[in-house]
Amino acid sequence: MSASAVIAPAGCLKVGLISLGCAKNLVDSEIMAGHLHKAGMVLTPNADEADVMIVNTCSFIDAAKEESIGAILEANQRRGLHRRHHAQKLIVAGCMAQRFASELRTSMPEVDAFIGLDQLTQIAPIIEGLLARDREEEEAPENFVTPQPRFIPDFDTPRFRLTPNHTAYVKIAEGCNHPCSFCIIPQMRGRHRSRTVDSIVAEARQLVAEGVRELNLISQDTTYFGMDRWEEKAGPRALVDSTRGDSLTYLLRELQKIEGDFWIRLLYTHPAHWSDELITTIAECPKVARYVDMPLQHISDPMLEAMRRETSSQHIRDLIKRIRAGVPGIALRTTFIAGFPGETQEDFETLLQFIEETRFERLGVFRYSREDGTRAAKREGHLPSRTKESRWKRAMALQRRIALEQSAAAVGRKIRVLVEAPGLARSEADAPEVDARVFVPENLPVGQFAEVTVVAAKEYDLIAE
Numbered sequence: 001m002s003a004s005a006v007i008a009p010a011g012c013l014k015v016g017l018i019s020l021g022c023a024k025n026l027v028d029s030e031i032m033a034g035h036l037h038k039a040g041m042v043l044t045p046n047a048d049e050a051d052v053m054i055v056n057t058c059s060f061i062d063a064a065k066e067e068s069i070g071a072i073l074e075a076n077q078r079r080g081l082h083r084r085h086h087a088q089k090l091i092v093a094g095c096m097a098q099r100f101a102s103e104l105r106t107s108m109p110e111v112d113a114f115i116g117l118d119q120l121t122q123i124a125p126i127i128e129g130l131l132a133r134d135r136e137e138e139e140a141p142e143n144f145v146t147p148q149p150r151f152i153p154d155f156d157t158p159r160f161r162l163t164p165n166h167t168a169y170v171k172i173a174e175g176c177n178h179p180c181s182f183c184i185i186p187q188m189r190g191r192h193r194s195r196t197v198d199s200i201v202a203e204a205r206q207l208v209a210e211g212v213r214e215l216n217l218i219s220q221d222t223t224y225f226g227m228d229r230w231e232e233k234a235g236p237r238a239l240v241d242s243t244r245g246d247s248l249t250y251l252l253r254e255l256q257k258i259e260g261d262f263w264i265r266l267l268y269t270h271p272a273h274w275s276d277e278l279i280t281t282i283a284e285c286p287k288v289a290r291y292v293d294m295p296l297q298h299i300s301d302p303m304l305e306a307m308r309r310e311t312s313s314q315h316i317r318d319l320i321k322r323i324r325a326g327v328p329g330i331a332l333r334t335t336f337i338a339g340f341p342g343e344t345q346e347d348f349e350t351l352l353q354f355i356e357e358t359r360f361e362r363l364g365v366f367r368y369s370r371e372d373g374t375r376a377a378k379r380e381g382h383l384p385s386r387t388k389e390s391r392w393k394r395a396m397a398l399q400r401r402i403a404l405e406q407s408a409a410a411v412g413r414k415i416r417v418l419v420e421a422p423g424l425a426r427s428e429a430d431a432p433e434v435d436a437r438v439f440v441p442e443n444l445p446v447g448q449f450a451e452v453t454v455v456a457a458k459e460y461d462l463i464a465e
Contacts, residue, residue: 013041015127016050018071019162021058023218023267023433025094026162027153027171029056032093032123034158039124043160047078052089052127057096059188061369068096076110089130091115093123098188101145109141116145117174117189121157149175149190155202166213166418166447167432172200172251173219177228178270180297181308181375182337182368185220192221192228197246201254208260213418213447215255216265216431223248223273234273249281256285261449263418265431267293272310274319279326289428290330292323297337299354300347306379307340320358331429333362338395339388340368342381348391352398359402362435365395400459407436407457414453415464419444425452427462436460 015036019029032054033043044050053075057068072092079088089112092104101114112130119126126144152174153159161168175190176183204215219225226246227234234244255264264287271294282288298304301313323330336351355363367388370377415438417425423442430436439461444450452464 013052013127013131014044014050015041016044016047016053016075017056018054018075019056020068020071021056021060021064021095023169023216024171024174024220025056025058027159027169027218028094028117028120030159030162031120031153031157032056033160033162035121035124036127037160038158039128041124041127047075050088051131052091053079054091054093054123057092057094059094059096059099060185061366061371063369065096068094072108072111089113089127091123091127091130093120095185095188098145098149099184101143105140105143111141113142114145117149118146118151119144120151150193152193152195154195155199155206163432164420164447165211166420167216168207168212168214169216169218170200170203170207171195171219172217172222172225173228176220177224178221178272178310179308179375181306181379182297182340182371184371184374187373189220192219192224194219194224194226194228194246197226197251197254200251201258204255205258208258208262211447212262213449214263214265214432216267218267221268221270221273222266223269223278225251227273249275249277252281252285252288256287258287262287263289263428265289265291267431269294271296271316271319274323276322276326279323282330283327290327291333291429291431292330293333293431295335297335298340298343298347298351300343300350303340303343303347303351306342306376307337308375331361332358333364333431333435334360335364335366336395337366337368338391339383341376341379341383343368343383343391348394352395355395355398355402359406360399361406361429362431363399363402364434365392365399367392403436404457404459407460407462410454410462411457412454414451415462417450417452417464419446419448419450421446425450425464436462438462438464440464 017029017033019026047053055071055075058064075090091113092111093115097114098116104114113126115126153171173192173194175192176186177192207215225248230245269292296316297307297309299313299316304311415427417427417438417440419425423439425438425440427438440452454462454464456463
């Protein structure tokens, strides 16, 4: 998404910002925007008037890389079309810069600088340095990226939110320690590093005071929060309990104490670090939304082992039963990968049967994307694109049927929604951007909670009054 407009005083340095990818990347964009404002620079949504363009890239899968490359090339092309913007600087940030800066310096000489995660708070002086020098065309772009980043935001890190006033993302940790064979994130984002509970609570309290009604807790693995600081290393399926140090359960109970009417939403939880204590905590904290995002990726044991997911089919099935029994009415959101190398027809049919039996309230499916530098990329048994596409279509068709049946069953129920825009809201079971919508009367106040009755259902969305 593009940054919001702010009216700039005459002569003020104007910066355009394009933020691509996930919510974690969006928080990084907000941090850069906050430091730009602190330095007296102003965001503009109009690329033609920007003195500097920043493209905050994603590099998780091939489609994301292609989108990022397209955005960079388009930004460069636009400045070439306007005589006054031949001097406009172009900065590439985010995961693609963190991962490929050395290669991109050669393949994208039109870029002025590449920055990584450790340079988010240095964006203003980097811009000032770029504007102060007259780069010759044959010079290679500046590369500020440092390997194995260590940066993590604090509660007082300057930040300019790019989300609606009533919802915010709170990054509680950065990096990842999991060895998933299909994933490049640990190589880009570094080792898992948690913020302190006090830091997160201070940020959350300030957001609620500003009118935020939904705190979306995000990290690469939310359930591993605090465990990186335990004296005894916490391995997969470790007994997670708050007596061993900071944990997600302790954080949720501290956030529950903040005065105000708001939701706390858990995103990006890993099944290997769930515990009965966490289930009990969610059940006992009414401000924690009855919603859990838990990417499972597969259910076949051979696939889970090949993916190095540190879980098993039985562990996942038992965990889901315990979550649903411990928190009645909870909505489970998950994602799966179709067409992983070596996935047999039997593996895939096992996955379809699991989706049919479990009936997830929210579900997405990715076609496997071969990422250089991952263990999975080196595996034998890569499947043809047509096979991956066919399996993706079958899985999504099954989920569409389940979603329609679940939506139809909601007709007649009273539900609480958070109004996003005139005539549009989200229920407790719907996270921003990725889940369903509830169509409501247009006179309901935006940014506030409302009680509505579902009167009709679409495939994924509901209609209420």
